[in-house]
Amino acid sequence: MSWAGKILRVDLTAGTVKVEPLNMEWARAYIGSRGLGSKYLTSEIDPKVDPLSPNNKIIWATGPLTGTMASTGGRYTVITKGPLTGAIACSNSGGYWGAELKMAGWDMIIFEGKSAKPVYLFINDDEVELRDASHLWGQSVWKTEEILKTSLQDPLLRVSSIGKSGENGVLYAAVVNDLHRAAGRSGVGAVMGSKNLKAIAVRGTKGVGNIRDPKAFMKTTFEKKKILAENAVTGQGLPAYGTQVLMNVINEIGALPTRNHRDVQFEGAKDISAEAMVTPRETDGKKHLVTNQACFGCTIACGRISKMDEGHFTVKNKPQYWGANGGLEYEAAWALGAANGVNDLEALQYANLLCNEEGFDPISFGATVGAVMELYEMGVLTKEQLGIDAKFGSAQALAYFAEITAKGEGFGKEIGQGSKRLTEKYGYPDLSMSVKGQEFPAYDGRAIQGIGLAYATSNRGACHLRGYTIASEVLGIPVKTDPVESEGKPELVKAFQDATAAFDSSGLCVFTTFAWGVADLAPQLQAACNEEFTTEELEKIGERIWNMEREFNNAAGFTSKDDSLPKRLLTEPAKTGASKGMVSKLPEMLPKYYAARGWDSEGRPTAETKARLSL
Numbered sequence: 001m002s003w004a005g006k007i008l009r010v011d012l013t014a015g016t017v018k019v020e021p022l023n024m025e026w027a028r029a030y031i032g033s034r035g036l037g038s039k040y041l042t043s044e045i046d047p048k049v050d051p052l053s054p055n056n057k058i059i060w061a062t063g064p065l066t067g068t069m070a071s072t073g074g075r076y077t078v079i080t081k082g083p084l085t086g087a088i089a090c091s092n093s094g095g096y097w098g099a100e101l102k103m104a105g106w107d108m109i110i111f112e113g114k115s116a117k118p119v120y121l122f123i124n125d126d127e128v129e130l131r132d133a134s135h136l137w138g139q140s141v142w143k144t145e146e147i148l149k150t151s152l153q154d155p156l157l158r159v160s161s162i163g164k165s166g167e168n169g170v171l172y173a174a175v176v177n178d179l180h181r182a183a184g185r186s187g188v189g190a191v192m193g194s195k196n197l198k199a200i201a202v203r204g205t206k207g208v209g210n211i212r213d214p215k216a217f218m219k220t221t222f223e224k225k226k227i228l229a230e231n232a233v234t235g236q237g238l239p240a241y242g243t244q245v246l247m248n249v250i251n252e253i254g255a256l257p258t259r260n261h262r263d264v265q266f267e268g269a270k271d272i273s274a275e276a277m278v279t280p281r282e283t284d285g286k287k288h289l290v291t292n293q294a295c296f297g298c299t300i301a302c303g304r305i306s307k308m309d310e311g312h313f314t315v316k317n318k319p320q321y322w323g324a325n326g327g328l329e330y331e332a333a334w335a336l337g338a339a340n341g342v343n344d345l346e347a348l349q350y351a352n353l354l355c356n357e358e359g360f361d362p363i364s365f366g367a368t369v370g371a372v373m374e375l376y377e378m379g380v381l382t383k384e385q386l387g388i389d390a391k392f393g394s395a396q397a398l399a400y401f402a403e404i405t406a407k408g409e410g411f412g413k414e415i416g417q418g419s420k421r422l423t424e425k426y427g428y429p430d431l432s433m434s435v436k437g438q439e440f441p442a443y444d445g446r447a448i449q450g451i452g453l454a455y456a457t458s459n460r461g462a463c464h465l466r467g468y469t470i471a472s473e474v475l476g477i478p479v480k481t482d483p484v485e486s487e488g489k490p491e492l493v494k495a496f497q498d499a500t501a502a503f504d505s506s507g508l509c510v511f512t513t514f515a516w517g518v519a520d521l522a523p524q525l526q527a528a529c530n531e532e533f534t535t536e537e538l539e540k541i542g543e544r545i546w547n548m549e550r551e552f553n554n555a556a557g558f559t560s561k562d563d564s565l566p567k568r569l570l571t572e573p574a575k576t577g578a579s580k581g582m583v584s585k586l587p588e589m590l591p592k593y594y595a596a597r598g599w600d601s602e603g604r605p606t607a608e609t610k611a612r613l614s615l
Contacts, residue, residue, distance in 0.1 A: 002064040002528035013113030035505035037061030037079040047555035051083040052194040054114035063507020067102030067208040072509035074296030082186035094295035095181030100158035104204030120199040133198040161199035163359035168408035170416035172364035180326025217527035231515035238302040243330035244274035254577010255447035260370035268343025314350035334442035335366025347395035351402035358406040367439035368419040436461035447579035450489040459549035467496035486585040490593035498542035560603035
């Protein structure tokens with residue numbers, strides 16, 4: 001049935017580890033990973049709990065297809081109540097860690113309470129114990145992984161950990177595995193740090209052998225891999241250019257948020273694009289991009305491995321950053337670059353490396369720096385406060401801010417609280433480009449109307465990966481819709497959100513949805529788990545998960561007023577591009593979205609909707 005059937009419950013306060021059977025009734029209703037982990041979380045904590053208190057819980061969850069031969073079967077999620085937003089937080093990561101946990105024989109780990117001292121969890125198949133992590137506290141993600149692999153004499157160990165930002169309470173701290181794959185958003189790493197939990201080190205040798213119908217599973221996964229290979233996006237674009245292929249595309253249509261969303265096109269986009277990454281540098285004649293890389297079981301291989309210019313000002317005297325390492329993805333390149341008007345590719349990569357090394361989200365960090373730079377240009381913040389001249393376009397300021405945020409020093413402490421708290425403190429809350437306290441990703445909601453609605457209604461705050469309507473509105477997948485048109489977008493957003501929830505819960509990567517629909521996921525889950533996972537049932541499960549998350553947020557105190565966008569997107573028209581003169585039409589779309597969801601006018605699921613979804 002593809003689930004391991006077992007979970008670990010770790011009481012950090014008592015220092016105990018217990019084994020529990022997986023709730024199979026819940027597994028059939030919520031699949032795994034995001035859905036099942038969220039079901040456990042929402043059933044066990046008070047929605048009003050302080051995210052950084054011992055009463056919050058944090059869960060690592062795999063899906064039934066994690067660790068199998070299904071393409072991209074390496075995903076896992078970290079689920080908790082997020083400190084950046086106060087909403088449900090569910091952050092997804094690739095690499096190899098998730099598959100390793102599954103192959104050790106575990107579906108999920110639930111951490112509760114708080115340890116009196118730093119600890120890490122060691123898992124070697126059935127051997128599980130909490131161990132002292134005093135020697136790891138204060139170390140970076142990279143150093144933590146190195147120390148554990150060396151001291152435990154196992155180079156094949158997989159590590160999921162936090163860096164100094166998680167320890168120091170950066171509210172968008174990430175959980176990082178395999179050096180540069182991350183459960184990156186909403187501050188899951190800060191919750192980990194608040195519990196004095198430094199890392200989870202896993203070695204799994206059992207494999208995943210309990211597939212319901214192995215022959216049918218092999219046949220359907222082979223067929224689905226063929227679809228991925230023959231698709232222009234998953235078979236050509238992403239392997240060659242990664243997500244960075246979007247930089248010039250989004251800029252050309254006038255949807256690239258620039259200088260804290262003051263503009264929708266960046267004159268320096270070409271300098272930080274995928275094309276720039278494969279063009280030899282004038283300085284040393286070498287390409288920035290070294291190769292692409294795949295996560296466990298992935299046939300797409302969109303990951304980037306890059307090598308910096310050793311003579312660049314950021315690393316000239318820092319040889320530790322000269323080697324090949326995790327490269328820029330589109331969202332990070334945008335947030336560190338266009339959002340701040342910075343077109344220095346090497347400076348972006350340096351900041352990106354610090355985000356990986358000390359474990360913090362480059363999207364929220366970069367977008368917060370954008371707000372800082374705007375406040376600086378307005379004269380609200382000064383050079384004396386910041387420690388540097390911080391005009392838009394300053395690569396030096398970007399690098400400096402990354403360093404002090406990573407260390408938790410000086411003004412870096414304020415940057416680490418995110419743009420919402422920072423702009424409120426200095427009297428200009430409208431300059432935070434965020435929803436529910438979480439900063440926007442790399443698409444402007446004026447130029448692409450559907451994604452604006454998706455940001456506003458996302459259960460974890462502004463997010464592109466909770467309903468990637470860019471696929472339809474820009475790339476024409478599965479059907480082309482007009483990005484500046486608002487009609488039909490409420491229904492489109494709902495469909496994307498529900499389908500994504502199902503894919504996230506399976507243990508597969510959302511990037512497969514460039515080529516697959518729910519109808520492609522269904523036979524894989526049927527062969528692996530249960531014949532009841534039909535296309536119709538998966539669509540219903542996705543909707544059930546979305547409504548469960550919504551119910552938690554409503555109970556936590558969120559209302560329809562939180563389904564909004566910053567004033568800038570609602571009142572300041574785009575200055576250039578195809579959407580010139582337009583603002584977001586969110587006020588028109590939101591009531592229709594609520595109606596499509598079966599919610600009342602205040603954004604609450606009706607009794608009929610809850611009954612239909614068995615909530």
